[in-house]
Structure formats: structure tokens, C-alpha cells
Amino acid sequence: MNRSVSSVRAVLITHRLLVRQLLTRGRVLALLSLGAVMVLAAVGVAASAEVEDASRTIIEVIDGLGLILVVPVVSLVFASAALGDLREDGTLVYLWLRPMDRLSVVTGAYLAALTVSVPLTMLSLGCAAAVGGATADGIVATIVATAFGVLAYSGVFVLLGLMIRNSIIWGLAYVLLWEGLFAGFSEPIGKVAVRGYARSLLANLSEVDLGSAAAANTSTAVVVCVLVAVGSLAAAAVRLDRIDVA
């Protein structure tokens, strides 16, 4: 008797289970509040008499607050919890000791994190762009940059959730120090930080100059974000296969 589960089926089962596990009231409320801060900042930009070019300023706010803080933090919270929470609370065994291939489980977890993070971030940053007076190109740029940022960060954080305990703390340190601080100061570090490529998408598509840290062309930025996600998921599948399960 063949007791294996097909890859597609395994992805769908894992995705369905983990969306449910990830959507806790506390998490969603906390992250909606973070999104609301973004929208409030946009309202401030629109209402300020000192802002000369609101369409440019709101893109800078989305870059400085949205792509540096909201996108990575929302991705971190959901993606690191997708398999990390199961590992820590002892329920991972119910997905691990099954005739399902590891990559399917990891992919299902990744898609579950995206299912929650993408709408949450797109909604708040998209609303902020619209409310703050961004042009149509600026709104599209915001949505695209957000989507690819979440895509890449979520891959990294699914892996992180399987690598270490207390992944939220280490993830925050990575977001704030590496992505937020070092990547902004140093161009070489910027090239190995997701932030630079998400910013490049925002700058290129909105045609707003965001400086040298956002200098990758659009196709490079898209490819890098996708490669980061795919590479991280492949590494996560290997890690899941070798992990000690409680």
C-alpha cells in the first residue's frame, strides 16, 4: 500500500493547518496596530502644510518606516512562527512523522505565512500610499515592493524559525541591526540585505530617488528577492529533515 502524500496535497494540508494556527487575535491586533501607525504617518504627511511634494514624501515615509520596519516585522512574526512555534510547543511531530516530503511542509508553512502577511502589509502600506498622496505609480510601487519584500523576508524567517529558539528576538536583532542599521550605512552590506532590493523596486517603479542604497535595477531586485526566498526554503527543508524533533 502506498502511504505517501503527494507534494501538492502536503502543501495544501500544511497551509490550511498553519493559517489557522498563525491567526491568533493577539498577533493580528498587534500587527494591525503597526499598520495603523503607517496610515497615521501618511495622514500626517497629507495634512502637513510644510510638505511641498506629498507624492515624494509619502514614498520616503514608506521606504523609511514601511520597508524597514512594518514589512520585515510582520514577516518575522508570522514566518518564524509558522514552523518555529510547532517546534517549540512540541506539535511539529504531527507534521514531521508523516509520509510527506519536507519541502512540501516548508512550502506550505511559507505560503501560510504569506497568506497572512501579504494582505496585512499590502493593505496598510497601500492605504498609507493612497492616503499620503502618492501617485498611481507610487501606489503600485508600494504594493510591488511590499510584496517582494514580504516574499523574501518570509523565506528567511521560516528558516530562522527552524534554526533557533526565540527566533523573534534574533529576528528582530537582524531586522533592526543588519537590515535597518548596517545596510543603510554600508553599500556592500546593503547588497546582501533584502531591504536594498525592496527599496530599489519602490524607487524604480515610483520614479522617486531613494539614494544609492536603492540602486539595483527592477529585474535584479525581483530575481534577488525570489532567489532569497527559494534558497531559504530549500535550506529550511534540509534543516527540517535533520532537526531533532521533541
Next chain:
Amino acid sequence: MVEAVGATKSFGDVVAVSDVSFQIGSGVTAILGPNGAGKSTLFRMLCGLTQPSMGTVTVLGRNAGRDREIRGRIGLAPQQDALFDRLSARAFVALAAETHGVVEVDARTRDALERVGLDVDDPKPVGAFSKGMRQRVKLAAALVNDPDVLVLDEPLTGLDPVQRQRMIALFGELAARGKCLLVSSHVLDEVARLGSNVLVIAQGRLAAAGDYRSLRDLMDDRPHRVRVGTDRPRQLAGALVERGCARGVTVLEGAVIVDVDDIDRFGRVIAPLTVELGLRLDELVPLDDDLESVFRYLVERRR
């Protein structure tokens, strides 16, 4: 069906399981050992959840951690209490069925829940269940794929006597169908009711293996230590040594600690002896009748 050859597992400097070898076929095999003896680590190695540091552990000839197909032929009820607390029992067991590639998910879920005596239509999330009910949910999830090998880590913990009886009968029924069941316990009497094959694990080592009766005899035949409370301990100690009922004695205030080789003979002799000597017998307390000391004896005997 299940084989361990020189299986050893270390966590840093701590050796959880040391050089354990055995072969198990169909039927119920009880893994008996005190808490912390290494039973759960052994089970985790069997299921591939952790790889042995040395040696091999195989299920149906293969390593469960590396072989996807074998994972579909194992049912595990882990010791830890963690479940997906927001799911109902039905959703939890159906999830287990789906993740095992079971075709008739609804029918098999219903059957598994009924076998463990849980209400299929109970909408309550398992997070609101009692310990015993959660235990039965885990058992139903382990049964739902009709596995060839069932690994049940302390499955009777938290169950009431009626449910225990029901589960033991269920284990017997599965064994009769040719399944291989490994059931761990730290309760000797529980093991007696589970079946005849027993592996005793103590301090990470296989202390004894075989049929329950021979093991029980072995445990009864070991030297015992008993405290006998009396008003004249010195006189009683002398009489016990003189009549060959004691291997050694320690006289205390109001009591004698007696080392005994034949506990049955000692039990027959002690009361008539105190009557004969005109002593008061205040108490008779076995000092090493807990499982820990039984295991310790078995380990020492093995060295």
C-alpha cells in the same frame, strides 16, 4: 519489525540511551522503566525523530527518519501533551488521517475516535479537554492510518480505570491482528496487564528483557531490605540471624533493618517469631520496594 543494534544517544555529556540492542516482532511489547530512564529517547530514535549517536535503529528494516514510506506505517502517541489546541478532536484526527494519505478520511476518523471512546461530534476544541481525553485524542490520531507499528509513550497516563481497561483490550486486539505495539510505562502493575513481552530500561541501558512472568520472578528473588519496628530490636535481630532468616541486620532505636534473601520465607517467619519471643511487632516496612530500586537491582545484576 523493530530492531535496535547498539543504539546509543548522547546529549552533550549526558548519555540518555546506552548500547541498547533488541528485536521486536508483532504483539505488545512493554517498555518498562522509571521516569528519566531513556524510554522516550528510545522511542524518538525508533520513530526517527532523533538519530542515534551510535548504532542503528530500524522499523520494518529501515530508518524512519530517512524513509518517507516507513513514516506512513508508524503510529506514534508521544508522551508530551502538546496538540493543536484550537482543533476539535475530529479535526485533529482527520488531520492525522490526511497527513498519512488515508483515503476515507471521515470514516477512518470516526472509527478511530469511537475506538478510544470519544464523541465524534463533540465540537469542543481539544485545548478544553481533560488530560485523559487529550490522551485518547493522541491514541486515535496514532491509530487512524492503521499503522503496522504503534509506538505509544505512556499511553495510559491520565486515563480512568475503565478507560485503561478499554485501551488495554484495544492494544490486545491490535496485537492479535499482527500489529507491533511498543507501549512504555513506569508502572509495574500496568505492564503486567499489557502483555507478556517486557523490555526493562534503567539508566539508559537495557536492564532485562523477556517474558513478564520471568521478570516478575527475578524481581521477587532479589535481596530485600525491610524495617521491622519492635519494642526489643536487639533481641529480634539476634533471633533472625541465629535462625538464618537474615543476611544482615542493623539495630536502631525501636527497629531493626533486616537484609533478606528470601522475602517469602521472611514473611512467613517474622510474625510467629515475634510471638514466640514475646515481642511487640509495631511495623513491617519494605524499604526498597519502589520501582527505582527494582531497576537498580536489575542494572547491577547485569554488570
